[in-house]
Amino acid sequence: MALQATSFSLHNLVNLPAKTAGSSMDSGLFGVSLSDHRKLDFTSSSSRTKMEFTRRRAFRTQAVATTAPAVIWTAPEGKKTLRKGSVIITGASSGLGLATAKALSETGKWHVIMACRDFLKAERAAKSAGMSKENYTVMHLDLSSLESVRQFVRNFKQSGRPLDVLVCNAAVYQPTAKEPTFTADGIELSVGTNHLGHFLLSRLLLDDLKQSDYPSKRLIIVGSITGNTNTLAGNVPPKANLGDMRGLAGGLNGLNSSAMIDGGDFDGAKAYKDSKVCNMLTMQEFHRRYHEETGITFASLYPGCIATTGLFREHIPLFRLLFPPFQKFITKGYVSEEESGKRLAQVVSDPSLTKSGVYWSWNKDSASFENQLSEEASDVAKARKVWEISEKLVGLA
């Protein structure tokens, strides 16, 4: 019985690699070399930026105690200087987020703001990953509460740090849930956390990204193959499908509207896949609305099947036991947490990955390529509709 359940679940969750449509392209990991950084002249910023930074420095001494931001660089007037890139990564307390935080912090060129719901867990994770104190700050963020998102943004702005890259990585996945659970705001948990929490966060931090004087500013929203029905994995039932979005428009509250975006019966695996479609649509809508005006690079990615992460924590134990070897030896879609972290770190920092509106994937040689999104995940009208409904649900419209 258990085995039956497991093989069904394995079938349900095969994260087969996407068709490797892309060419191998040289994508050196943390492409911005130290010498490149040294060429930067941050003192040539506009006076508005200088005033802004002066204001921010004044804040530093009284910044929120828990975040304990350190002054990571000071620029003697009139001299060329080097500053670290400043990147927020949500859900950096485990899996892909932690591996990315580690990869970036190890370069010494990035200060990582680990935006996590469990402060202690994140501190311990950073410590056990060997991350050096001066390369990261933990800040509290619970994406399943819109007020927590707003509070995080207030704290971040108060900290005075610049924002160069925002990585929307955190996610919950409830494949065995029989009934929906809800966010603090009464929204189905998977879509509420993975999509709406990140939607509000990105919108509220967009101005900070705009103001960044870093050579390349980026907003990255982690996607997934499972939301793309143009792949084998994306065709494993239950398939992602937003339908006419009547459930989303109704607030996903499970009372006077369905807890599912398409208005159907609750299915935890589908809710996750639908949330990933929203992630990928949102990235493209950001690109269409803001790339030209702001120069921000908007990107999404499928990092590979990281079968060992906490994402599968709610699955039955036998599934968790068999899924990693199944991915390693049968589908060959497996990537280690370390490798996935290097991939996402590339999307954060590699100068060759600055194209906006792209969904990145990696081929068998770990070379990045621009992947094709499914028809639904690249539907312009659906992207606009997701955006407009989401604005209302998070209180921005």
Ligand SMILES: NC(=O)c1ccc[n+]([C@@H]2O[C@H](COP(=O)([O-])OP(=O)(O)OC[C@H]3O[C@@H](n4cnc5c(N)ncnc54)[C@H](OP(=O)(O)O)[C@@H]3O)[C@@H](O)[C@H]2O)c1
């Ligand atoms: N694993 C895969 O094979 C795979 C494949 C494709 C895409 N992805 C994507 O990769 C991303 C990371 O997943 P993962 O595999 O690394 O899983 P993971 O280890 O479970 O990481 C998820 C992170 O999200 C955090 N999180 C969950 N709910 C949150 C909330 N309400 N507020 C703030 N943070 C919250 C978790 O915090 P706690 O540590 O406190 O639980 C954890 O740090 C997700 O976007 C996922 O969709 C994963």
